[in-house]
Amino acid sequence: MLTPVEKIIFILAAIASVGFTFHGFKTIIDSIRKGRPAPELKNIPGSLLKAGIAVLFQQTIFKARKLLSAIHMGLFFGLITYAFVNLTDALEGLIPGFDLVYGGKHLPYENVPTGLINTFNLIADVMSGFLLIAITVFFVRRFITKDKALTFRDNVLLNPKVKAGGQNRDSLVVDVFVVMHVGARLMSQAFRLTEGADPFMPIASFLNGIFGASEVGVHVAWWISLGWVMFIIPYLSRSKHTHFFMSPVNLGLAKQNPRGQLDPAVPLKMIEGTRFDPGAKHVHDLAWTRVLDAYACVQCNRCQDVCPANFYQRPLSPSALEVNKRYLLKEATFGGHPEKLELPLTETVISPEAVWSCTTCYACVRVCPVGNEPMADIVDIRRRMLVDGYEIDSGVQNALQSLATNGNWMSKGKRLRGKWAKEMEFPVKDATAEPVDHLWFVGDTASFDERVIPITKMVARIFNAAGLDFGILYKEESNAGNDVRRVGEEGLFEQLVEQNMAAFGKSQFQRIVTTDPHSFNTLKNEYPQFGSEWEVKHYTVTLLRLIEEGKLTIKNKLSNYKVTFHDPCYLGRYNGGFTAPRKLLELCGVEFVEMPRNCENSFCCGAGGGQIWMGKVAPGERPAENRIKEALTTFGEGAGDKTQLFIVTCPKDMIMYSDAVKTTGNEGKIEVRDIVQLIAEAVGVEEPKVAEPVAA
Amino acid sequence: MNIVVAIKHIPSIADDLPVSGKNVDFDSVDFVLNEWDEHSIEQAVLIKEAVGGTVTVVGVDLIGELDNVLHLALAKGADKVVKITADDPAADSHMQAKWLAEAIKGMGANMVFAGVQASNDLDGQIGPMIAAYLDMPYIGGVSSVEANGDSATVNKEFAGGAGAKYSVSMPFVAGVQAAPKPPRYAPVSKVRQMAQTATIETVSPSGDASAGLAFKNMAPPVATGHAEMIEGSSKEVAAKIVELLKSKGLA
Amino acid sequence: MSNDILVITEHMDGKFSDVSFEMVGKARELASALGGQAVAVVIGSGVDANVFASDSTLHIDDAALSGFNPEAYAKIVEALVKEKSPKAVLFGWTVTGMDVAAWLSAKTGAPCAAYAKDIRVDGGGFVVSCQVYGGKLMAEVAPEGDMAVIACLAGSFPVEAGQGSTAATATASPVDAGSLKVKFVEAIKPAGGDVDITAQAKLVSIGRGIGGKENVELAEELAQALGATVSASRPVVDAGWLPRTRQVGKSGLKVKPKLYLMLGISGAPEHLEGMKSAELIIAINTDKKAPIFNVAHYGATADLFEVAEAMLELL
Ligand SMILES: Cc1cc2nc3c(=O)[nH]c(=O)nc-3n(C[C@H](O)[C@H](O)[C@H](O)COP(=O)(O)OP(=O)(O)OC[C@H]3O[C@@H](n4cnc5c(N)ncnc54)[C@H](O)[C@@H]3O)c2cc1C
Ligand code: SF4
């Protein structure tokens, strides 16, 4: 079809396009490789394959925004189809007589597979129409209705280019590309229909009906269609749409260790001649897999949607973090300003205030369709800020100082940790002095907070009633360090781990049970790296087992309660502990209703990652308050004469939500209870009338 | 600028304090750095950062566990640390002040800082005593120190937000109430690094002084744990409160 | 060597602090038991020294000492002690007394008992009760030797017993102000803006029991009558009834006033963190099981509105 001159031009343009594309990707790969060594990834081909399949079926995007995800899926298939379409179009241009219209009847070959060609033509034609519609939806969403989900809060640090609408420009270019490319391609086919309508090309035939056939038209439309491709591919490598190529790779290289296990502050893999400071100050202090995150990011803001800190009007947006990283890298490479990499991340990527607003709830990482880990970056930035002597919040500092001296964050003496146990009506074993089956790791809040101690005692009573052989560490227990690590104080975390490991070493026990999901997480997922070999269970699992084994019997069905359940981040999203609490509630015979945000999608109470230590509390609706409202909406009107309960399985939740019930003025309407209080009622374990303390 | 900070290692009041005989049962308490000493270390390091110089932290090692505290001081920016090995957990402020004064004597200090008070200063604080033993002037309740040449501008706090500015010629001793900035946090990794690399200079106690107090008794105060309840009607309650406040000079 | 008791009084802006009167009252009691005299010592100018119930009052009236000077005070007291050989010197354990008491002890070799809550005479000497270890322990000690330095916590003794009108004898300062190394430069006044609740001696603190913004006025009135300032728990601030500068607690400010009068505050740990070291805590709460009663020194199960109004009538 093409004239010889056109052919030469086409080949030269194709070479240039490939060259620019190669340069683009090489630049990107070079900048990714400058990142620090990442934790070892196993079976990379396997996980890449798995990621490829996930991408093919668009599995990961359906975690949120179902309708848009469906349209995205269509767009994705459309573009995949178009890869083939572009190939055949190129052949049509280059090979004389290569013409697929009318089932390929003009092809200069014998035995043409007409059926196949017709099917292909039909798919290509219909797909073209769909692509035009889909892109219009995305265009309208971004530019006409201006979906809020695509914008950032004013207080969020943004790269100036992002502020100036750089993301929109990229999107516009791609939108225009799709419209032009697909439109021109349709037209080029329409102009080819010299013999009238082709039933397998309904849209092209329709256009042919309007514009007729034209030799010149074919040439012009062909050039517009394929010319755009040669321009857009190198452009993509430099725009936000690199995610077309990078997100499958990133998914394949995503975190493999348990969700609840943070990467070390300094890479385990040593590189000779390099001394790594802990955490990250500059973008290339991040592991290379997390530099890659920036290129994989779709900039969809799904992570921002689920971020409790963003909800709480804090200047934190996990997506802004990735977007800023991306623009920083772009300016440093394609933009020719490598010196920008010398600026600390806290000036270019995320504001210090935002760094300290993260609750480490993992919602952003969980929801991200391309396997990004903005939260891990935040922890790394905190780590370096601490080492560099950045002035931290006074409340956090007090907590850390107390943790370093007292082993708890509440400035209580070590000897007071077991005080509650000494007040019990039966002796609570000291696991450091006599062998026990279950070592109960109680945690700070449950050991010291006056409001939680009654619940702690109730757990002890139930364990005792079930005949569980358990003991505690008394003064030898230190804070497990989960939140200490997430605040970025790696050294203190290690110190606490050593203290607890020493206490474990002194004791004889078979397994660990915890009442605190935070302790549970680190004991289960991180302590093994420090030599812990014990099985760790959350008390909800232990309670369920005791009931199932008949050690505890449900005597009273609690049908007088209507309850909902809050999945604590560190039990649910981090460790998948969804079923035990729900089964327990079922066994208790309560009326159970599920809040819209449940299980994986549970909404953080706002206390994690050291937030509960913060000395300054920002104004605005707190996540916990929002959650209480969600529960009340879920209950709806008319629980009748039933009492409405908000059930928790975490001591911090007890404090956060009791407070939120008060601050939202909902006392009397909803009550916060620990699941163990329900169990106690159901199995008929009561507080003794007059507690007779036994001498320890 | 040569700044010496004298610190005190004291029983932690985070725990209940058991008594043995007529004094604290020192075997069953944890020792911690006096909280105001954190401020005097911070104040010293701030001055060093502003005008240069060295910060030396010196304390009496009562139970053989002062090293941790000294490593912490190094991590916070002290240049040199010295411990006076006493091995007597009951050493009173007078003894400690005397030993500290003897140790500080040869250090050529321009300024000596101490925490304004400690919770176990039964016989007074070490700051003013070190001043007396070294024949230097003392100023306490200090909320900021700025060094300018051979004198310093010192702010002292009074009650109710009021205060006064003083000019003090060196050398002098200051009892620090609060540093201008909250004491910095020393990451544990840094403290541990100090523990591995730093050297602590050790000296023996020299000199002799004593509080001169005979211990008659030591016990938790009676009736803690619950408020003394004022009974009666609201009017009676109000009257009793007003009476109580008047008797204490608060109304 | 005499049986006299010297009381080093303290004053600011022309007014003696309560602890000065408290100590003079106590000194009278001690001196009469020992057969000596209670001597009030007033250092500095610009104050009416004829206000004590002391046996005699010595006024070292020197214009150069109009602002407190720790070095001058120390040297003056040292000279007085040499001259008078008293049985005891009483200081307030306050920002001024603390600068001198231990110095005098080390300088003269006399024992010092600090954090004193009570002093009694026992066989010609003293027994002092001292509140040490943050109030967790009371130590009873007997100072040995001829003279004792005793530094008293404010609020330990009644004020009235020290109030009187003994005429002061003015004397010149034995210390040459020009030779001092510590020089008073200027007074610093409290910063402006909203009141700094951490710097207040008395706080009337309101909690959610206050019920609404319209009732805050009642608390303001009570505070005014007591010469106090209004502070609050977080819910009151969250509700916008008072500005954030008034919030006491973990996520607010930490206060240590002489008086913390609590109206309708339950006593959550986050609140306690901000006020538990107040010297006198009085709590009014309708709930007799409110946890604040485990922390307060005095409490009453009563309606805060009724109590506040009744108090207003009496003040
Ligand atoms: C992370 C975090 C940080 C926090 N930081 C702070 C903080 O800095 N400061 C703070 O204060 N709180 C803080 N809180 C909140 C704290 O947990 C409590 O919720 C809060 O202190 C309760 O305030 P309150 O005592 O005024 O209210 P409530 O607990 O509701 O108590 C009101 C009291 O008033 C009594 N009452 C009602 N009517 C009357 C009446 N007519 N007469 C007398 N008494 C009456 C009631 O019996 C009740 O005891 C924080 C909470 C969290 C989770
Ligand atoms: S971990 Fe949670 S709080 Fe932190 S950035 Fe992600 S979503 Fe936000």
Ligand code: SF4
């Ligand atoms: S990090 Fe993931 S969820 Fe967040 S904007 Fe990027 S792609 Fe979307």
